[in-house]
Amino acid sequence: MNRRDLLKTLGVASGAALVSRPAAGQHAAPYAGDTVGVLVDTTKCMGCRMCEVACAQANGLPEPETDVDLSTLRSTSPTQWSVVNRMETERGPVNVKRQCMHCLQPACASACLTNAMHRTGEGAVIWRESKCMGCRFCMVSCPFDVPKFEYDSANPKIQKCVMCWERLEEGKQPACVENCPFGCLEFGRRSELLDIARARIYAEPDKYVHHIYGEHEAGGTAFLYLSSDPFEQLGFRTDIGTTAYPVYTKEFLYAVPLVLTLVPPFLLAVSKARRGDAEEPEEGGGES
Amino acid sequence: MTTIPIAGHRAGLRSEVGRFVRFLLQELKPKGKILTPFNVVTGIIVAVAAVLLAIRFTRGLGAITNLSQDYPWGLWIGFDVITGVAFAGGAYVITFMVYILGMEKYHPIVRVTVLNGFLAYVFYAGALLLDLGKPWNVINPVIGNSFGVSSVLFLVAWHFMLYMMAELVEFSPAVAEWLGWRRVRKVLMGMTLGAVIFGITLSTLHQSGLGALYLMARDKVHPLWYSEFIPILFLVSSVFAGLSMVIFEGSITHRVFRHRVGPVLKASHDSIQLGLARICAGAMFVYLVLQLLVFVHGQRWEHLGTGWGAWYLLELVGFVAIPAFMFTESHRSGSVRLLRYAAVLTLVGIVLNRLNISVIGFKWYAAVRYVPSWQEIWVTLAVISAEIWVFRWVVNRMPVLDFALGHGTRSEPEHDSVRSVA
Numbered sequence: 001m002n003r004r005d006l007l008k009t010l011g012v013a014s015g016a017a018l019v020s021r022p023a024a025g026q027h028a029a030p031y032a033g034d035t036v037g038v039l040v041d042t043t044k045c046m047g048c049r050m051c052e053v054a055c056a057q058a059n060g061l062p063e064p065e066t067d068v069d070l071s072t073l074r075s076t077s078p079t080q081w082s083v084v085n086r087m088e089t090e091r092g093p094v095n096v097k098r099q100c101m102h103c104l105q106p107a108c109a110s111a112c113l114t115n116a117m118h119r120t121g122e123g124a125v126i127w128r129e130s131k132c133m134g135c136r137f138c139m140v141s142c143p144f145d146v147p148k149f150e151y152d153s154a155n156p157k158i159q160k161c162v163m164c165w166e167r168l169e170e171g172k173q174p175a176c177v178e179n180c181p182f183g184c185l186e187f188g189r190r191s192e193l194l195d196i197a198r199a200r201i202y203a204e205p206d207k208y209v210h211h212i213y214g215e216h217e218a219g220g221t222a223f224l225y226l227s228s229d230p231f232e233q234l235g236f237r238t239d240i241g242t243t244a245y246p247v248y249t250k251e252f253l254y255a256v257p258l259v260l261t262l263v264p265p266f267l268l269a270v271s272k273a274r275r276g277d278a279e280e281p282e283e284g285g286g287e288s
Numbered sequence: 289m290t291t292i293p294i295a296g297h298r299a300g301l302r303s304e305v306g307r308f309v310r311f312l313l314q315e316l317k318p319k320g321k322i323l324t325p326f327n328v329v330t331g332i333i334v335a336v337a338a339v340l341l342a343i344r345f346t347r348g349l350g351a352i353t354n355l356s357q358d359y360p361w362g363l364w365i366g367f368d369v370i371t372g373v374a375f376a377g378g379a380y381v382i383t384f385m386v387y388i389l390g391m392e393k394y395h396p397i398v399r400v401t402v403l404n405g406f407l408a409y410v411f412y413a414g415a416l417l418l419d420l421g422k423p424w425n426v427i428n429p430v431i432g433n434s435f436g437v438s439s440v441l442f443l444v445a446w447h448f449m450l451y452m453m454a455e456l457v458e459f460s461p462a463v464a465e466w467l468g469w470r471r472v473r474k475v476l477m478g479m480t481l482g483a484v485i486f487g488i489t490l491s492t493l494h495q496s497g498l499g500a501l502y503l504m505a506r507d508k509v510h511p512l513w514y515s516e517f518i519p520i521l522f523l524v525s526s527v528f529a530g531l532s533m534v535i536f537e538g539s540i541t542h543r544v545f546r547h548r549v550g551p552v553l554k555a556s557h558d559s560i561q562l563g564l565a566r567i568c569a570g571a572m573f574v575y576l577v578l579q580l581l582v583f584v585h586g587q588r589w590e591h592l593g594t595g596w597g598a599w600y601l602l603e604l605v606g607f608v609a610i611p612a613f614m615f616t617e618s619h620r621s622g623s624v625r626l627l628r629y630a631a632v633l634t635l636v637g638i639v640l641n642r643l644n645i646s647v648i649g650f651k652w653y654a655a656v657r658y659v660p661s662w663q664e665i666w667v668t669l670a671v672i673s674a675e676i677w678v679f680r681w682v683v684n685r686m687p688v689l690d691f692a693l694g695h696g697t698r699s700e701p702e703h704d705s706v707r708s709v710a
Contacts, residue, residue: 075357107504113442114425114434131434134421136360137441141504148357149421151350156421237507245504249440252500252519256443256493263489267388271481274390 035104035123036168037190037214037222038177039197040097042234043207044184047084047095051176051185055082055099058164058175070095073235078148078159082176089229096234097176097185100125100146100161101214102222107245108138108147116158117147123190123222124163132158143218143240163222190222197226219244308467315466319684330673337670340663341418349421352663358651359658361419366646368415368668370498371639372408373448374522377530379405379455380491385567387484396553397560399462399688400541401534403679406455411675413448418667440500447494454487466686495526502645510649512591512600515582518645524578527571529638531564532611535631545683550690558624565615565627568634572612579604596652603644607637 052064062079070086071093077083082099106125109117116132119125127147134156138147150156164174172178177187186193194215201208213225217240225231232238344352355362382401385391417423428434429442430449436442457479464473499522506514515521542549542557549557591597614630617623647658683689 077357110438111441111504113436113439113445114428115436116434131425131428132422133425133428134423135419135441136421137439137501139357139360140501140508143504143507145358149360150348151353151355152348154346154348156348239507246438248503248506248516249438249500251516252440252496252503253438253443259493260489263492264485267384267485267488268481271388271390271485274388 035190035222036163036188037102037123037193037224038163038174039186039188039193039224039226041184041186041197041200041226042094042096043226043228044182045084045095045097046182046184047086048181049084050179050181051097052080052082052084054175054179055161056080058167059162076100076146076148076160078150078157081159081161085235087234089233091229094227094229094234096225098235099176099223100163101144101218102161102163103218103245104220104222105218105244105246107141107143107218110246110249111137111141113137120165122163122165122168124165124168125160126162126165127158127160129157134158141245143237143245190224193224197224200226216242218242219247311467315685330676333666333673334670337667340667344418344663349419352661352667354658354661354664356656356658358654358656359647361646361650362658363647363660363664363668364415364419366643367639368671369412369419370646371642372412372415373498374495374526374529374638374642375533375635376405376408376412377491377495377526378534379458379530380488380495381527381530381567382534383458383484384488387481388488393556393563394560396550396556397534397538399459400538400683402455402458403462403682403688404533404537405530406452406459407675407679407682409448409452409455411671411678413452415668415671440497440503444494444497444501447490447497451487451490451494454483454490457483458487462686462688491526492523496520496523498522499645505650508651509645510591510596510652511586512588512596513641513645513649515586517578517582521575521578521582524571524575525638525641528568528575528634531568531571532631532634532638535561535564535568535627536635539628539631541683541689545680545689548683548689550687553689561624561627562619562622565630566619568631569612569615569619572608572615572634576604576608576612579608596649599644599648603637603640607633607640611637 047070049064049068049070055061056063059081061081064080068074070084071088073085074080074083076099082097084095084097086093086095102119102123102125104123106117106119109115109119109125111117112132113135114131114133116128117125117138118128134149136147136149136158138158139145139149146160148159150159164172164176167174173187177185186196188196194212197212197215201210201212207228209227209230211227211231213227213231213236214221214223219242225234225236227234230238340352349355353362353364379402382394382398386394386398417426420426429436429445457476460476461473461480464470464476496519499518499520502509502514502518503516538557538561553560592601611630611633614626614633618627618630647660651657
């Protein structure tokens, strides 16, 4: 645990202590301060796309097209934060819901120079319009290519799944989870979801690949996936590694204060030493 | 200069101000023929770009650019900002050489280099505004309501801003001389060393910072160009990118603004360029060794046999190693012509390198590749044209090229009579 995590934990702990007072309102978010997530069991998905419809309704997005061939690969878009694709694997077709993975240490949030991309206490990665300047560095940095930009708008937004964070604050579940008729999606504390996922793998070791996608990918994500087929066949990037993405720029950023404080005195010293005692004229010989 | 106040002169403040305003109005006017071929061509470019930008700001970026969800950054970032800032690196290198190391030989080109650097930042930062989805929020990371301190871009943005101020301070004595403000000039002069030191520090950080922007795009940039050493490679290459630009721009400026070049610079111009060639060559060999280390360290052999490998070798051999040898040879033989060719090749190499990371090799696996639209190229040309206009305006009025080192003989009025071109 490094210093930053420690501080974060302390902050979270003190925050939790405050929240747990009985004075806290009845409607306080039940998961405040705890990382929540969604477990996607792709073996259960029938491809009904109820999650797509629920997502659109909950977030004020246009109704998804009804006449869609699931086997044509779609990606999320500015008007659709969640899509279901039918992937051909060795064992036949598998339906996979895709949306923002909600990283525990999001690349987009660390890339954002205005804190418009922000990870809430519960773990939803949200976008705040009033702060965003539309530089799209979040899109460059996101290992999952999730943030989408409205190229056809004069006042464009970044569009992505926000895990229905406003619903979470009301104590509700994300719309997609609530409307999944096949129990393919499950919402809860991330640690508990991992237990459930492991239990399923242990219970049916032949059915599942022994890997929970999102447990370690990019330092861990709030969305977790179970699959009966290797994840690359489901269209997931498996070369992402387990390092949290902000770590990749950490060394560079650590060097900044060092350079800022050490280089100027060094330059001054060199320039003074070079001049020595000889009184050389300043730039342009000073005033004539 | 017409407005230098005579000590003890009791003319009223009003007439003084009036004279100052008349002087400014006089200076704002073009100094030469307006309908030159250059003016007509660049004028058309800028006028059409204004229409294109009106479309862009009313209908969104998608209306005139080929940017997509897969390619959020295109030519405007990859060339205008990332390549442009590398080209502007000459200012921090030259000020380092002159003010810190005391290489007085290069003093006569300090002003023109700093002016170029300053204008490059102003116009390329301007190009950045064109690319922002919500440019009116550009102030957010500055006014403190949203400090994204963990962002490399936050660092780069702040450094752009601070560095522009540092360069303005470095250049300001020339403005004071133009206005005839002797006391102000003296004060500004005293700030030069501080601004230089601050500017060099900022430059090392944001030149490398531009490379660090791609550290989180590690799975998107082609492995021949991605490495954790991108920041260092960007910093080292900005040295010879900047100096090559100084050579290139100096060669043109020296011819076009011949009437504005002072005697000191006139006498030492070739020798300065030969000296710069040698420094360029040195920095390029360091860069090549670094690239070789990165190549070995990154175990990139497997990629060499591909088309990308050939492209990579073309960049490093054709546009770094060969011009480096040309620079060395030019210094040995004293051939100014050779080093100018070398500078052009080097600049092409920098364009290739920056674009290979930001555009060409970015999402090299994508099914649909990004190719800039003609409008993106057009606007880029307009940014360059506008920058040249301002540069020309300043050079034709302020003591930029006729700065005589160590003497008070700058800006004698007789230079004004031979102004033309602009």
